[in-house]
Amino acid sequence: MTGIDWLILFLYFVFVLGIGVALRGRMKTSTDFFLAGRAIPAWVCGLAFLSANLGAQEVIGMGASGAKYGIATSHFYWIGAIPAMVFVGIFMMPFYYGSRARSVPEYLRLRFDEKTRGLNAISFAIMTVFSSGISMYAMAKLIQTLHVFDQPFHNVGVGPQWLFHIGILTSAVVVLVYILLGGLTSAIYNEVLQFFLIVAGFLPLSWLGLRNIAGWAGLKARLDPSFTHSWSGMGSPATNRLGVEWFGLVMGLGFVLSFGYWCTDFLVVQRAMAANSMSAARRTPLIGAFPKMLFPFLVILPGIIAVALPSPSATKTSAAAAVSPAHGLIPYKMDATTGAPVIDKNGVAQLDYDLAIPSMLLHYFPSGMLGLGITALLASFMSGMAGNVTAFNTVWTYDIYQSYIRPNATDQHYLWMGRAATVFGIAFSVAAAYMANRFNNIMDMLQLVFAFVNAPLFATFLLGMFWKRTTGHAAFSGLLAGTTAAAVHHSLTLPAGAVPGIKGGWMAVLHTYPSEMAQNFWTAIFAWTTCFLVTIFVSLLTKAPEESKLVGLVYSLTPRPKEESMAWYLKPASLALIVLVGTALLNFIFW
């Protein structure tokens, strides 16, 4: 990093904090702080909806998957996001926004009962803190691995071993300051700024990479066809890189996991709830879907190019390690303690796919652009972190503190509590980041538990919103049964090549899946189906809820939202149609 790169990074921090400072006078009520006063225009909410999800997992993880699985990673967008984003905008937003619920758990209380809300609020609050911590950990680890900051810090007498702590502390303080000052508005505005920065930092990477490799045709010529087709090998797990068949992919990823996340996760839904009207709230996920549809070209493509490029040093790194046939710019995964490459049980050196995008940045960008690229990377981490923190402070204050600890306090008190929750939410995230650094397995286990909790959620919402007979007891027991089914399925199955333990099979191994992804998708399918059936069964056994209490919460009892007079291209239905046709075309082009 040279002076100009530091200047770009410095400007980014000044603007991010400056937005918080500019908004500080506006935070007068808890609605201003937690819901941005419900006054944000649709396009801003739409980009924030997308950006809140643009954390470490998105940029680094999708680049890594691109390098590992090729263009089939686009299933996480074209099947695993767009249809769900359209569904939440068209069908579910009228209930979230129209019910005037302040959060997703609060909707569950209005529709079902207190215990269903409590279950969702508590699991969500814990999950957001850990997700934010993992984002922070990933950022600090990346800063350490890239070595771009080593020299400047060395010059001021700070050793590289401190970079991890500096990375965590800096990101925590910056996010803390801008959320404390400007609440959700500040987080949303910064997410929009970060969205443009991420595009500005990564777009030239795809462009230079494609130019270098003679375009998509050149990429196809250099790689195995399985890298450049998204659907053609999906008939069987053995003929595609993901190791999963089309049904598991469409049902597990495209339906259960995708709808479960985009339609029920308060982290993203909160952005739409901040919109200035019902139609703006409905357009929020649809506007976000447009860039989302094109994101594979921004984050997956550089990963694929990184594998296709000739390797600068394609030599054996260890006598025991066989050299992978195609690894391009992807370096070997190094053991932090021994400094030697990590070897799998077949004696093959493992590649560090997480470094696909960072390696591309260092490969193509000279100083100047490098500063912009690194800033974009940091922006993505912070945006994901801030999304979690704002969702946490709202759920904590409204759904836990106001409901169970101190009801009937003044609005000013809840505003104060929201700020306090921001401070301790970030403090817990820092603790989680250090926990991830120390005990890698604990974080893996927590993520697994969260997956079990999340998998059945969409069945509860689907039945709750579209079947008026669904009862509170049924929703609660369905969620518990779905989570149990996920845990049982995981405990009885194992991905091929894995040993029983955290990867599954800890009770017995009744079935072996061809890949971990196939196991995850099928765990979700089992959880969802169990929750769906148990909720229907228990609903029929329990007393039907009073219909008068369900107006505005259930589809059949709610008047259809009237579309204000607006141009056709602003109507949610038109936007949905355009985005679905575009996605279908992309699937077809990269078939």
Next chain:
Amino acid sequence: MDIRLPIGILFSVLGCILAAYGLLGDPSRYRQSLGININLQWGTVLLVFGLGMFLLGKRGMRSAKREHAARSSELSLKK
């Protein structure tokens, strides 16, 4: 505040810095970027984008002010 204003300013400043660095800096560093002066080219794109956002933001602020004034006068008439 219209978010397009700070975005416009930031991108204009970033664009100017990158373009100036591309114009004045050592051309040999662009071997890395396939001989393309990526700082100058992308800096110009960012500058144009930044100016566009800034102008849109300015227009948005003006129309928001007009709406606010119209609403206030409507309210005072009602009183």
